Amino acid sequence: MKGRYKIVIPVVIVVAAIGGYLIFSKPHVVTLPAKNNQVQELVDGYIYDEQTGRYINKTTGVWYIVKDGYKVIPPEEYFDPDKVGIPSGINISNRPNDVWELKEIREITIKSGDTLVDIINPYFMNEHFRMDYEWYAKQVLELNNITDPHLIKAGGTLKIPIYIDKEAK
Incomplete structure (x- = not known):
């Protein structure tokens, strides 16, 4: 094709x-x-x-x-x-939102050309396996008092929450 x-x-x-x-x-x-x-x-x-x-x-x-x-x-x-086939016995579904506990807040300087998605995605994909993306994005918006995710300014600071699964051992 x-x-x-x-x-x-x-x-x-x-x-x-x-x-x-x-x-x-x-x-x-x-x-x-x-x-x-x-x-x-x-x-x-x-x-x-x-x-x-x-x-x-x-x-x-x-x-x-x-x-x-x-x-x-x-x-x-x-x-x-x-x-996408998932082998039996492997659970990769999202964890419930209430299992996440705030571990730290990182501050990122927004560069010219950055979008909120470009900044959030690496943290989400690397730090928050099995977390609901929409819930995480909402946490970032609320933490930064952002009402329009399309309006972020170069030179500004964006707070990125890092969570841990409080039930993980």
């Missing part, structure tokens, strides 16, 4: 992954002059690979191309979490 692509709608969509989530939205595209007077589009938080024409996320390694202003994810990079 080469040449077929799955188009991601330009509103925030959550795609479940084992151990975390990847969030895709319509990218913020900056147009800059490139080699030989060609125009090259750069997406914040990603690097552009000139050989393949792909935008590669520096954190997750997931890649995509931009077509008509939408992130287009090829089938080999996309998976339907409902169709």
Whole structure:
């Protein structure tokens, strides 16, 4: 099925992954002059690979191309979490929200081009295996008194809560 692509709608969509989530939205595209007077589009938080024409996320390694202003994810990079087989005897479901206890709060300086999702995802995926993403994102918003997650300012400080599972031994 080469040449077929799955188009991601330009509103925030959550795609479940084992151990975390990847969030895709319509990218913020900056147009800059490139080699030989060609125009090259750069997406914040990603690097552009000139050989393949792909935008590669520096954190997750997931890649995509931009077509008509939408992130287009090829089938080999996309998976339907409902169709992923889980071996019997392994439980990877989310833990209940009430088992999480605040361990620490880290302060992150927001850089130009950062989005809330770009900042939250590495902490969520690395520190909070089996936590409900929506619950975690809500905790970050409340801790920082953020009413519009699309409005964060470069140079500002973002508090990132780090939780532990109080039932884990």
